Amino acid sequence: MAAIRMSIEQYEDIIQGRNQKIDAQVAEVKKNKYNNKRMKVDGINFDSKAEALYYEYNKLRIRLGELSHQHMQVPFHMANGKKYIVDFLEVLPSGLIRYVDVKGKATDVFKLKKAQVELEFGVKIVCIKKMPGANHTFEEITVK
Numbered sequence: 162m163a164a165i166r167m168s169i170e171q172y173e174d175i176i177q178g179r180n181q182k183i184d185a186q187v188a189e190v191k192k193n194k195y196n197n198k199r200m201k202v203d204g205i206n207f208d209s210k211a212e213a214l215y216y217e218y219n220k221l222r223i224r225l226g227e228l229s230h231q232h233m234q235v236p237f238h239m240a241n242g243k244k245y246i247v248d249f250l251e252v253l254p255s256g257l258i259r260y261v262d263v264k265g266k267a268t269d270v271f272k273l274k275k276a277q278v279e280l281e282f283g284v285k286i287v288c289i290k291k292m293p294g295a296n297h298t299f300e301e302i303t304v305k
Contacts, residue, residue, distance in 0.1 A: 211291040212248055212263045215299060219251065229254050237278045245278045247286055260286045
């Protein structure tokens with residue numbers, strides 16, 4: 162992997178959303194049923210701007226060595242015949258896997274499906290939310 166050199170200030174600019182280059186790459190497609198704006202980045206369609214920004218954030222984390230790689234829209238095929246799709250599967254350099262769903266609002270249906278997948282597959286799905294006003298700042302939210 163090629164090293165990327167940047168100052169702490171440049172890294173903070175990217176994380177705090179002061180890098181307009183990333184925003185310029187995100188093209189609006191259309192709104193979906195939750196009033197999110199569907200976005201297209203690198204030829205990949207995302208259900209929301211938050212998902213697209215998280216994808217960009219993970220690309221930076223991969224370049225910095227914080228992640229080995231990421232997969233998007235990973236399906237879980239449940240015993241009841243239903244399918245649940247998690248937004249991101251992140252592989253850490255240690256080999257650990259983290260499942261991440263980007264949520265603006267955790268609906269009751271989502272909470273139920275998340276609980277079913279976690280129980281059936283023995284995994285933990287981390288829910289994150291984009292912080293208002295900051296393009297590349299996310300926080301983990303508790304969904305019960």
